[in-house]
Amino acid sequence: MTNTAIHPATDVSLSLAHFVQNCCWDDIPEVVRHEAKRSLLNYFSTALSACFDPTIERAARVYGRFSVGPQATVIGRGQRLDMLTAAALNTMAANVFDFDDTHIPTIIHPTAPVAPAVFAWSETQRTSGIELLLGFILGVEAECRIGNAVSPGHYARGWHITSTCGVFGSALATGKLLGLSAQQLVWALGSASAQASGLVETLGTMSKSVSMGNAARNGMLSAFLAQQDFDGPAQPLEGVRGFLNVTAETPDCQSIVSDLGVRWEILNNTYKPFPCGVVLNPVIEACLGLSQHPELMQQGLEAVERIELIGHPLLRQRTDRPHVTTGRESQVSAQHAVAVSLTRGKAGLAEFSDQAVSDTSLRALGAKVAFVDDASFAVEAATVKLHLRGGQRLEVAIDIARGARGKPLSDQDIENKVRTLCEYGGSGCNPEPLIDAVWSMDRAADVGQLMQCVVGSAKP
Amino acid sequence: MTNTAIHPATDVSLSLAHFVQNCCWDDIPEVVRHEAKRSLLNYFSTALSACFDPTIERAARVYGRFSVGPQATVIGRGQRLDMLTAAALNTMAANVFDFDDTHIPTIIHPTAPVAPAVFAWSETQRTSGIELLLGFILGVEAECRIGNAVSPGHYARGWHITSTCGVFGSALATGKLLGLSAQQLVWALGSASAQASGLVETLGTMSKSVSMGNAARNGMLSAFLAQQDFDGPAQPLEGVRGFLNVTAETPDCQSIVSDLGVRWEILNNTYKPFPCGVVLNPVIEACLGLSQHPELMQQGLEAVERIELIGHPLLRQRTDRPHVTTGRESQVSAQHAVAVSLTRGKAGLAEFSDQAVSDTSLRALGAKVAFVDDASFAVEAATVKLHLRGGQRLEVAIDIARGARGKPLSDQDIENKVRTLCEYGGSGCNPEPLIDAVWSMDRAADVGQLMQCVVGSAKP
Known part of the structure; x- marks a missing residue:
């Protein structure tokens, strides 16, 4: 999985791209696979809880005007929109209450910008559960490592780190599903870097959700552009005026590529038992x-x-x-x-x-x-x-609160979170088939069908 | 045009919003009106020159897949796409060669992110030439003043200032045309702040055009969201974690609101005689x-x-x-x-x-x-x-090169630039009706019709 012509010390973007291009399902340890499913279950729980929240309602009113067709499911709303729009709205819903997952070293909510992208894609093009999980895991890995490299100064400065780093996760996850070359993946990172945005000042207001939705949407767009050989800089992350140097005082560029495939960031993911700080x-x-x-x-x-x-x-x-x-x-x-x-x-x-x-x-x-x-x-x-x-x-x-890294929610806890939040959101979805489908998704030949479980119905 | 309940010293965003809301055509000096038309002519010249550039071709291939309908003209390409998409592509074309205008204090290219937004809107909703010019002038004013406030550190740090500040110009220009309230305009600035992005690292590559297109597109989106009362922070610009403080070391927040309506930034706009630095x-x-x-x-x-x-x-x-x-x-x-x-x-x-x-x-x-x-x-x-x-x-x-502030291109020079670049771009458009339409646009009852002059034809 390494390439001797690349120098990870200087070619951070290219090394990351090569890793994403070459990594395959057999390289993913079982514990990582399982944590990915836990992250996805937790994702569906929070997205289902907020599908009719005023933020989502108002966003859907505007975004829906610019949706080209019913390509992908908007969770819980009995509505299908084009895949970019569906991804944006699902990201917003998953995160609007800040009840979604937390990558402890960075406080990134890693799943919300990545899962909606890969699921939306899977509804337009037959995708196996393994392909989706692999793309999702690699997207989360990239996003959290980029977050590590700019932490803690980036968030402290005022960047909403889930939004700013999430776009890279969505770009690489989508790019993996598209089968992009390493060069194209670097270009996808380039177009993602041009779109990385989101400010802490917006927290507590609806406009936070705009940068969250963009992270998923624009990451996908970056991958689609790269697929057309829409080029970008050679070093979008580590370049002198690249994302890392511009948005952090002393970025740790190396942390992005050290121990790739050995250390997995999704194992630092945690799930909230309560919708609070x-x-x-x-x-x-x-x-x-x-x-x-x-x-x-x-x-x-x-x-x-x-x-x-x-x-x-x-x-x-x-x-x-x-x-x-x-x-x-x-x-x-x-x-x-x-x-x-x-x-x-x-x-x-x-x-x-x-x-x-x-x-x-x-x-x-x-x-x-x-x-x-x-x-x-x-x-x-x-x-x-x-x-x-x-x-x-x-x-x-x-001593250690439930949900902390030292005392993670059990699988059963997460299932119950799905049940509770699904009911709270008012979509009318049945959580049981969803829970079963997520646990068994690595055996799904056409994982896009899973989204049938979360269609829901339009609010009366 | 002032509101005694507002404190410009602290309420920069709200003061700017009030100015935009209240400013009317009679407040615009003739010299400003004329400079706006010169800027627009120059805009059409560069957009027409690049309509079949590979960057635009590849972007159009991807963006076109997500266009909901033929709402607005994509300049020179014989193509109509939805207004957000058309605005994005026209911004890219206007700027891709960096042959568009330059606001000297900031090196912002002010017209590219704003004009495509107001023209796209005018093709969907009957808009007078005066309304469009007023929205355009106010959008440019806001964008350049925000640029002044973060210069020179912002660009030096690595922010592509036209992209990062352009989104605010598009948001307020569109918001003015929509007749938003001052509160809604502040919310539009909030959603724009969540989307402000663009890196100097991407210059010389296609991915620069992504942040340029987003500036126009996402500014419009921010205004449409605000119209639905999609809220945002009270101080998106001047807040502790707002755009100015996060993206500049020592922003001059006051410069955004000082002498509003007295000093006009578009008078600092210049036009290039040659496509060079x-x-x-x-x-x-x-x-x-x-x-x-x-x-x-x-x-x-x-x-x-x-x-x-x-x-x-x-x-x-x-x-x-x-x-x-x-x-x-x-x-x-x-x-x-x-x-x-x-x-x-x-x-x-x-x-x-x-x-x-x-x-x-x-x-x-x-x-x-x-x-x-x-x-x-x-x-x-x-x-x-x-x-x-x-x-x-x-x-x-x-002593003073043509095109510099001390020796601006004449109206005739700009007309000739339109003629030359129109021919270069290969759209087949006739520049003469366009030139006439821009000079007389303050008398147009339905300015969207002007876009008929730049429809062009699909590349053979």
Whole structure:
């Protein structure tokens, strides 16, 4: 899989392209294959949850005007649009709640820009499950390695890293399915580099979804252009004015090509149990436990006088938001997360909606939260202490929150996430055939048929 | 045109949006209106010259697959595609040779990302010439002011400034035609900010044209999304993680809103007489003069022993390229420019084509070029001295090259550029009705009809 005429030290783009061109299914370890399926199941869960979200509704209204024909499924909406448009809208839906997967070293959401591209393509051209999985795995690999090379400065500067790096993942995944040559794959990276965009400033607004949709759409477009020998620079990534140098202060170009085929970035992928900033995971888990505590159930929440959150300082820094007014804000508010988890014993999308936030009793309970910084805590750990009237204290300590790398969601957890979110989204899809189809997709001769499971129906 | 509730010092995006929303035709000085028409004529000239260039051919093959219907004219190709696609391809054609206009403070090519958007829209919805010109002028104003705010660091860093800033111009120009509110225009800027992309690394390759086409296309898309109340951040430009701070080290945010409606950036627009880097303008002009010198015509070019180019050091730094192999490279080669201008007495696109470069006699003549740096020269000045056998010297000094801000192309020059480039491009269009239509467009009730002049015919 190496080529002696290439110098990985200088030819980063070309080396990456050669790897993508030459890598085959037998090169992919079983654990990587399985993680890819877990990522895809999680992808379908979040895309199904948001298919009628206002962001998607408004985008579909405009994008739909420019769709050339019913080539590919827009998940859950009973709608087929051209493959570029379907890919864009599915990426938006998968990511709009930030409930999709997280590549821990970079905080990239790796699946949303890549999976919609390869599935949309598979609906237009007979593609085996193995071909699709291979393209998907390689796209994720490229996207996350490019993200590693520009981290942490890139995101800190203000680049929405999933959007900016996602376009490369989509370009190479699509290019792999098209059977492009290494030179063409470099050109695809070139046209992708010309389209890499997305700003942190847009987070919390609908316009974030535009750069997300573009990542999938424009990556595909880059591959189609390369297929026509539409050329680009020789070093779109590592060139003096290439993507890495322009968007990062001190990019680690080598990390893109070191141990290719040995180290697999998808093994750093994680899945959220709750639709919140990951630092809240241990807090919510503790509160859900406390909500079932016999003492609390007996005395009621009125008995709670004070709620101590003990955790890494990042917990306070990122989530001390007592006055939230939208569901979107509540996803990063410790006060809301604590109050709603204790009150409802649940922490799903319904608990972080605009409607949930409008419940003023949660505001009163949240006001009792007090942060205690303790830098000895890992970010995936937290302790929640309830001080009750009469001096009693209830306490739950979480060492590693569910969903963290050290305690990944089980396959069963992810299946249940599909079931829950599928119901939440209102598409009317049956999650069971979808779950079966994803687990068995490496045996599918025509994987595009899997999308039949997520057609859904137009909103009444 | 000011709003007392807005603070231009902090609300840059909103102030700009209010200006665009409120500005009307009567606010536009006659000199600005006329410069807009000159810019548009120049735009049509370069778009017509490149309509069958390989970059456009290959892009049209892919983009055409995703065009929903014949809404708008693709210049010169006898083809109509949907308005987003037509706008993208026309932007690419106008700019592919870098022969389009140049906004001097920023080196933005201002017309290419904006004009195709407003013309494409005008073919789908009856639009008066005044409405189109107003939208165009405001789009250019916004794009160039945003460019001013990030210059010079932005381009130096590696951002292709026409692409990155052009998307904002297209968004606001389209938004003005749609009659968007100020809030919606801010949202359009938000979705544009999420799509701002383009790298200097791609120059000289086809992939540069992707970000150019996107600037027009995605600006339009941003306006259409905003029309559906697809929201975005409050401060897409000036926000802490907004476009200005992320893509420039020390942006001058205030320059975007200072003297709005008083100072007009389109008056800093210039038009190239030759398809070359602007530092070559005085050199080529001098060589064209020398090519007609009676002494040289009598003795022939064999008599030339040495060619001295005396000019600002930038001339040497940017154009000392003796060994060029492509037409593209020859556009920034002093050796080629000198040799071809002296030999042919012309310096049009045909003189900077791959075919022209393959003429080895030009290489021999170009080898006689010697640069003499003189920092006392302005960049728009140069002296060319021919040393002939027998000691004779012929010399032409150019103080201000034609096409520079101090010596703009006349209206007649621009008309002739349209005629020449129209013929070069091979579309079969007649330039005369086009020229008349542009000069009189402020009297057009349905300006979309102007595009009938540039339909052309499919390449045989």
